[in-house]
Amino acid sequence: MAEEVLVFGAWGSPFSRRVEMALKLKGIEYKFIEEDLTNKSPSLLKYNPVHKKIPVLVHNGKPVAESLVILEYIDETWKDHPILPKDPYERANARFWAKFIDEKCLSAIFKACWGACWGEEKEHEKAEIEHEKAVKEVSELLQFLENELKEKRYFGGETVGLLDIAANTIGYWLGVFEEASGVELLTREKFPKLCNWANEFVCVTAIKENLPPRDKLIAYFRNRFGAGNASK
Amino acid sequence: MAEDSVKLLGYWVSPYSLKVKWALKLKGIQYQYVEEDLKNKSPMLLQYNPVYKKIPVLVHDDKPLAESLIILEYIDEVWKQNPLLPIDPYERAKARFWAKFADDKCVPALVAAFSKKGEEQERAVKEARENLKILESGLEGKRFFGGETIGFVDIAAGWIGCWAQMTGEIIGIKLIDAETMPLLDSWFQDFLEIPLIKECMPPQDELLEHCKELHTKF
Numbered sequence: 001m002a003e004e005v006l007v008f009g010a011w012g013s014p015f016s017r018r019v020e021m022a023l024k025l026k027g028i029e030y031k032f033i034e035e036d037l038t039n040k041s042p043s044l045l046k047y048n049p050v051h052k053k054i055p056v057l058v059h060n061g062k063p064v065a066e067s068l069v070i071l072e073y074i075d076e077t078w079k080d081h082p083i084l085p086k087d088p089y090e091r092a093n094a095r096f097w098a099k100f101i102d103e104k105c106l107s108a109i110f111k112a113c114w115g116a117c118w119g120e121e122k123e124h125e126k127a128e129i130e131h132e133k134a135v136k137e138v139s140e141l142l143q144f145l146e147n148e149l150k151e152k153r154y155f156g157g158e159t160v161g162l163l164d165i166a167a168n169t170i171g172y173w174l175g176v177f178e179e180a181s182g183v184e185l186l187t188r189e190k191f192p193k194l195c196n197w198a199n200e201f202v203c204v205t206a207i208k209e210n211l212p213p214r215d216k217l218i219a220y221f222r223n224r225f226g227a228g229n230a231s232k
Numbered sequence: 233m234a235e236d237s238v239k240l241l242g243y244w245v246s247p248y249s250l251k252v253k254w255a256l257k258l259k260g261i262q263y264q265y266v267e268e269d270l271k272n273k274s275p276m277l278l279q280y281n282p283v284y285k286k287i288p289v290l291v292h293d294d295k296p297l298a299e300s301l302i303i304l305e306y307i308d309e310v311w312k313q314n315p316l317l318p319i320d321p322y323e324r325a326k327a328r329f330w331a332k333f334a335d336d337k338c339v340p341a342l343v344a345a346f347s348k349k350g351e352e353q354e355r356a357v358k359e360a361r362e363n364l365k366i367l368e369s370g371l372e373g374k375r376f377f378g379g380e381t382i383g384f385v386d387i388a389a390g391w392i393g394c395w396a397q398m399t400g401e402i403i404g405i406k407l408i409d410a411e412t413m414p415l416l417d418s419w420f421q422d423f424l425e426i427p428l429i430k431e432c433m434p435p436q437d438e439l440l441e442h443c444k445e446l447h448t449k450f
Contacts, residue, residue, distance in 0.1 A: 050333065050366055064325045066332060076321035088309040089295050095302045100283060144283055 005030035006058040008044050010037055012217055014169045015067040016055035017210050021165050022071050024206035026078045068098055071162050083162040097148055097155070098166035105141050106169060112138045113181035114225040138185050142194060145170065149193045153200060160204055170194070171201040172211055180221040238263035239291040241277055243270055244434050245442050247391040248300040249288035253432045254387050255304050259311045301331055301388060308384070316384040327384045330370040330377060334389035337363045342392070345407065346399045346443075347450045357405055364396070364408060368416035375422060386423055393420025394433070398440055402447050 005023065007030050009016025023030050035044055035054050047056045047063035057064045057073065064073045075083050084091050112134035145167070149155060155163035164171070174186055175198070188195045201207055240256065240263050242249025256263055268277055268287050280289045280296035290297045290306070297303050308316040317324050341363050344356035367389065371377060377385035396407045397420075410417040423429060433439075 059322075062322050064322070064329070066329055069325050069328045069332065072328065073321050073325040076324065088306050089292075089297070091309065092297050092302050092306040095305065096297070096299055099299060099302065 003029075004058075004060055006033060006056075007031070008033045008035055008041075008047065008056040008058070009054045010035055012212050012220055013054060014173045017212070018067045018165050018168055019055045019057055019070050019074070020210045021168065021207055022074045022083060022162075024210060025083065025160065025165075026074065026081045028074075028078055068095075068102070068162075068166065071165060075162065081159075083156065083160070083165065085156070085161065094155070094161060094163040097145070097163050100141075100144070101166055101169060105138070105145075108134065108137045108141055109169075109174060109177060109185065112185060113177045113183045135183070135185065139190065142170075142186060142191055146191045146194045149197055154197065160201065160207065164197075164201060165207075167201075168207070171198040171207075173217075174198075176214060176217045177221060180218045181225070237293050239266060240264070241266045241268050241274075241280065241289040241291070242287050243268055245439060246287060247395060250391055250432060250434075251300050251387055252288045252290060252303050252307070254390075254429060255307045255316060257428045257432055258314050258316070258382070258387070259307065260313065261307070261311055301335065304384060304387060316378075316387060318378075318383065326370070327377065330367065330385045331388035333363075333370070334367060334385070334392060338367055338389070338392055342396055342399055342407070345403060345405070346447065349450070353403070353405075357403075357407065360396070360407055361409070361412075364392075364416060365413055368413050368419075371415050371419060373415065376419065382423065382426065382429075386419075390420070390423040390429065393417075394424060394439075395443075396420075398443050401440075402444055 007019050048065045055067055057070045064070050115134050154160045278285055281298040290303045297306055341356055341360035345360050348356055376382050400407045408417055
């Protein structure tokens, strides 16, 4: 059956990379369309009129938006190499932590790396206190993930699952933010399991092939957000 | 299934615990309800939801679950009668999309319209109306998001009609306009008329009093 799968995304976005990782894991062929986010294509605006954002998956002309919604759609449409477990409680658990990563972790990480550097100049002391608070918050959030990993190789168990894919921001992009901003967050001494997981994660073929070049990404973030929040 | 195997920790005015009540009622699931005092959260709540420390929490066979939309999906997967989500993956994706849109875009705008003043409130009202209009497009002309009967999005977002109306009364600005959002307006009315939906709602006068009191704090 002729099938057309399009992915509208951006090279540096962890969200569109998630979609590509899932498709790659399941061996699904697709066409990738790189969007210039400063000049969005008419196709993107047509396929995602509500949010006008990437990623969008278009399957035989039908668009799906929002990366976690797309991951679930992919899993339900192509049954090989399932990324969600069968047990309803385990599924709920994976969804919970994926949502946690998106809603709590990312903004906290950004704040810790670049928070006080945005906007107006702040007094150094005040910026320092805010920075410490932000770093502490990230630490608490990462601790939850460290505990959730337990003795598993991946969040999904023996193979990568939806939560591992959703955690690509932690597994790869976090390291990039750290290097770009000079702020250390995911230390081996505090988070040995999470660090081990990150190392394993980026080695999985379907994941590795979908990671944007590190140097290019670091340069991009440095350029966009400045040299970062590291103690001066 | 025994009543004590399913427990719901909630709060009487919270629409989030209301959604879970609706889902449990729709599927005929017996459960024990525990009312939480949000100013004095129980050790049980803090133990069951250490990440957010919020209600609702569903506890099934001693296993806790948090986040209302995740709880709804869980309920749908464990108890198959009266399904909330459709079977087709594309329709399911649409349902998840709209439930998320309602929570992420409609609700914060409503909350801002309720709690802000002056220009900020004007902006929030405009945004709320725009987002509600967008939500209306998700109905695709159907009576309910679930079609002829209620489904996932109806349960996830149907409460917004009542709260938006109440907010409009309190702030003196109409948020749901039957002229500009006729389908949404009908949907909210039809949804709130459904017996099982009505039965679980907190008493309207008490809810209004509670919201009015909350409003004085802003």
